[in-house]
Amino acid sequence: MKIGIFFGGPSREREISFAGGRTVYDNLDKALFAAVPIFVDSRGNFILLDWHHIYKGTIRDFYPPVSALPASAHKMPVYLESLGALSTAEQDKIIGEVGRRVLPHELPELLDFAFLALHGPGGEDGAIQGLLEWYGIPYSGSGILASAFGIDKIAQKKLLQALGQPTPDFRTITAEEWDTTDRTALLGYLTRELGLPLVFKAPRQGSSIGISILREPTEAQFAAAVERSLFRKTVRRDEWSRLGEQDKIMWVQQLTDIREGIGLPVVLDADDTNIIYHPEALLTLLNERLQTADAVLLTNVDGEAQVLVESFVAGREFSCIVVEDPDGNPLALPPTEIVKGEEMFDYRSKYLPGLARKITPIDLPEAEIQRIRAACEAMFRTFGFQVYARLDGFISSQLPVPGSQSSDEQTGNSQPATGNSIFLNDPNTTSGMLPASFFFHQAAEIGLNPSQFLTYLIRTSLAARRRAGMKPVQLGRLLGQLDAAVAARQQHEQERTKVAVIMGGYSSERHISVESGRNIYEKLSSSTKYEPVPVFLTGSSAEFRLYVLPISVMLKDNADDIREKVEHMEAGHGLHPILAHIRREAGAITSTYAGQPTAQPRRLSFEELAQEVDEVFIALHGRPGEDGALQQQLEKLGLPYNGSGVESSSITINKFETNRRLRAAGLRVAEHRMAARREWAADAESFYRSLETQFAYPFIAKPADDGCSSAVKKIKSRAELEAFSQLIFRDQEELLPAPATVLHLGFKEEFPQKEAFLVETLISRDGARHFLEVTGGLLTHWQADGTLGIEVFEASEALATGEVLSLEEKFLAGEGQNITPARYAPEAAERQRISDEVKAELRRVAEVLNIQGYARIDAFVRVRGEAEAGGAVEVIIIEVNSLPGMTPATCIFHQTALSGYTPYDFIDQILEFGKARQEKQIGAKK
Structure with missing residues (x-):
């Protein structure tokens, strides 16, 4: 099909x-x-x-492809809409690339x-x-009508009120009211009617877009909340003038971000005759207009016409996927609690692992969870949803608003006169479908992996369309064919090579490791060659603990959630009774599509691992994983593995030693030195002065033996140097608030504790004609003569929104930007000349460090001289990653695709190399 x-x-x-x-x-x-x-x-x-x-x-x-991008002094990333009005022919040319x-x-x-x-x-x-x-x-x-209700938050609220279902009280503000009404009076009215805090929502956007919470009744915060939901922004001259040039660029990039800003195109001061499409044009315009104007108002041309304002519900937040069972009845999967602090569960918290804890099922008595499920199933019926939906809500001790008391006859969810009330809001007819989203996460709790769940949803959707009258004969035939194919698939499951995919760890990159491991698992599980076995590693450098994970645990939100689950199991806690109950209810689904019952996490030794699998894919980042310690254990047991061997890994994990060896081999690296805790503890002032004597501000400080994006900071002043030192040399695990503020650490940003850190000169343009940051991947092969061949891919140009590339920008979908191949020069021949020189340098790095399997090398590239003259190319190596991130978004997959490798092909090559290396080692011993 x-x-x-x-x-x-x-x-x-x-x-x-x-x-x-x-x-x-x-x-x-x-x-x-x-x-x-x-x-x-x-x-x-x-x-x-x-x-x-x-x-x-x-x-x-x-x-749009690079060839279609207009000239940009600051290389600001843009979407198609920033190219302005395009003819059909112009669009066809872009599409054709x-x-x-x-x-x-x-x-x-x-x-x-x-x-x-x-x-x-x-x-x-x-x-x-x-x-x-x-x-x-x-x-x-869902179909047309249910989808139309699902997107319109105001229509949903009116329907819920009409049916007497509990929902937070609300008011609406139109754009016209906002522009003409006394705002002090409007704020007073809203606080009297709805109380504080107030929740502001863009009524026809996704559940995490254009949302604010107003906790204090200040007019400035009120205006900011309304503007966020209308996708407007008032820019004031005094605020703009305080920004430096680089800060203005970053500010415009954040403002035009479609997720957390207002996006593009915009109009200025409601003048729709002058549309600004490109962020560069907006930057120029703001610089010009705010020379004289006190403020300008920017409005997105596709913004909202209304704002939904709700009373705040103080309660425990949850999200529940509801699916249709084979008979067409709604079946609520186990609801997930979203555990956070005072912050909203916004776009970033929803989609970046580790920022919010997601506990499935919500930690409540079974009867309360059943009430949540019943309420979600009732809403599914009320809105006429089909196949699946994600329903968000709160369970709260506050009573439903007056007049919203529900009854058994209306909803099947009678709210008690006292006790917890259930408020449902923001149903989504299309849930996020990232590997660990609620969508797959909750389906895994009944034993369905993503592939099986998708098959079930396709089958259920065909049945729903047929019930609605779409081509009943044709769809009946399709359903019959699919049912027969699913049955045959289970009967002819063949023997496959078992690969342990080891993920997790205890470094600051453990969440990214889980993302990588899940991606490897998914790519292998959809093949006919491999049977992946998810294995979670936790513990410490003194003791590794390994656990085989069922799919329901592997798809927990992040590494900490997985560790908590296995520790819960080890403490003797059994399966939550509500999960057992839901799995029985879902038996008709899982017996057909899952094929095997769900299990609990199971601890095993390295020796037991060697008995159960044929080879290993290490999806860990930093320590352990990239330092050779795990490789040593696997070699003792004769298990083939991916990546470099013990000796090479022990070098590349140490950034100082890597730099030293590369410099000795004649390669360019930044000036560098180690800064030790003992020096700092003995005399902090001398420690700081010593660094300032050797390195001019700004310089780079980072851990020497951690992942490639962990705590990498551009240090611009003594205050930042002191803050970095205090944090990395701290005694307690918790961050020190004052230094964290100085370094502008993000929400839940981790910062390791170390005995020393690496200081490097900041690599700059230094007068070069062209200057860019690149990251290049490589793959090794055994050649016919038995020697090692190194295939270096076209490098990607990495664009950072901040001072350095963040963890999210490197590895997570939708974050950052990587242009592949890198834009070394506009002319094809010159671009290829520079690319060949860069690849030659990256190959030398691999040879000097004896890299095997695959790797990612980060570098800066300077191109000097005139373009026509073929200027000198300087490649300054930043660091080497022997187990690069393998998340779905990582740019190594962009690079391998240009060489004809699908992600699965690339992973297969990596595994085959490890197996061949093991065979060569065995042969050498004989």
């Missing part, structure tokens, strides 16, 4: 849609389905996407079924559903 995956789209959640579409593309059961990637751009064009673009980290990494345009009438020829991974307007509002209905193409999820 040809499954068209629709992803991307015009909404502000297009990056999550893009990442979710990739998850669906990777996890569709290859024995049952053929994936057809239909990328939807921000103008609504359908594009049959060339496969290698699917593995880009963000949409902006490939679309990434795939081919698909006209709506062509869709029935290309696909049998549409899997909708689109979010927000254009994806969840009934629009795409209506188009597919017109052409008779069955699609996933």
Whole structure:
């Protein structure tokens, strides 16, 4: 069956849609389905996407393509809408570089079924559903009417109130009211009617876009909250003038971010005759206008016309996926509690692992969880949802608002006169589909892995469309064919090579390690060659503890959640009774699609691991994993593994030693030295002066033996040097508040404790004609003569929004931007000349350090002289990663795709190399 995956789209959640579409593309059961990637751009064009673009980290990494980008002094990343008004021919030229345009009438020829991974307007509002209905193409999820309700928060509220279901009280503010009403009076009215805090929402956006909480009744904060939901921004001259040039650039980038800013294009002071499309143009305009004007008002041309204002619900927040069972009845999966502090569960907290804790099931008595499930199933029926939906809400000790008392007859969820009340809001007809999102996370609790869950949803969607009257004979035949194929699939499961995928660890990059491990697991599990076994490593450098994970635990949100789950099991706690109950209810689903019962985490020794698997893929980052310690254990047991050997790994984990060896070999590295705690403790002032004598501000400080993005900071002053030293040399695990503030550490940003740190000169342009940061991957092969061959890929150009590339920008979907291949020069021949020189230097690095398997090398590149003269190329090595991140978004997959390797092909090559190396070592011993 040809499954068209629709992803991307015009909404502000297009990056999550893009990442979710990739998850669906990777996890569709290859024995049952053929994936057809239909990328939807921000103008609504359908594009049959060339496969290698699917593995880009963000949409902006490939679309619009580099050739279509206007000249930009600051290389600000942009979406298609920033190119301004484009003719159809101009759009076709752009589309032709990434795939081919698909006209709506062509869709029935290309696909049998549409899997909708689109979010927000254009994806969840009934629009795409209506188009597919017109052409008779069955699609996933809810139909037109339910989707229209699902996107409109104000309509939802009115319906819930009309039916007497508990919902926070609310008011609306129109844009016209905001522009003409006395704002002091309006704020007073809202606080009297709804109380404080107040929740402000953009009523037709995703559940995490355009949301604010007003806790204090100040007019400035009130105005900021309303503007956030209307996608406006008032920029004041006094605030703008205080910013430095680089700060202004970063400010404009954040303002035009589609997720947390207002996006583009915008108009100035409601003048819709002058539309600003590009962030560079906006920067120039603000610099000009704020010379004389006290303030300017920026409004996104596709902003909202209303703001929804709700009373605040003080309670425990949860999210629950509801699916249809095989009989078409709603079945609520185990609800997940979202544990956080005072902050909102916003876009960043929802999609970046480790920022919010997600506990499944919510920690409540079984009867209370059943009440939540019943309420969610009732709302699913009330709105006429089909196939699946994600319902968010609160369970709170506050009583429902007057007049919203529900009854058994209306909803099946009678609220008690006293005790906890359940408030449901913001239903989503398309949930986020990242590997560990609520969508897959809760399905895993009943034993379905992502591939199995997608198969079930496709089958259920076909049945829903057929019930609604779409092509009953044709869809009946498709259903029969799919049911037969699923049954045959289970009967003919073949023997596969068992690969332990080791993930987790205890470094500050443990959450990224889990993301990498899950990605490897998914790529291998969809193959016919490998059977991946997820293994979680925890403990300490003194003792590694290994656990085989069931899918339900592997898909927990982050490494800490997984560790907590295995520790819970080791303490003797059994399966939560509500999970046992839901698994029985879901038996008709899992018996057909899962094929095997769910299990508990199981601890095992290295010796037991060697008995159970054929080889190992180490998906750890930093220590342990990249330091050779784990490799040593595996070599003792004769287990093949990925990446470099013990000796090389022990060198590359140490950034100081790596730099020393590379410099000795004649390669360029930054000036560097180690800064030890003992020197600092003996005389802090001398310690600081010594560093300041050797290194001029600004310089780089970072751990010498941790992951590539852990606590890397640009130190610009004595105050920042003191703060960095105090944090990295601290005695307690908790961060010191004052130094953390000085370094502007982000929410839940981790900072390791070390006995020493590395200080390096800041690598700058130094008068070069062209200067950029790159990251390059490589893969090794055994050649016919038995020697090691090194294949170096085209490097990616890494663009940072801050002073240094963050962990999220390097590894997480939708964060940061990587241009592959790197833009060394506009002319093709000159670009290739520079690229060849860069690749030659990266190959030398691999040879000097005896890197094996694969690696990622980060560097700065300077190109000197005139372009026509073929200027000198300088490559300054920053660091080497012997086990680079393998998350779905990491740029090493962009690079391998250019050389014809799919992510699975690349992983297969890595595993085959490890196996061949093991055989060579055995042969050498004989």
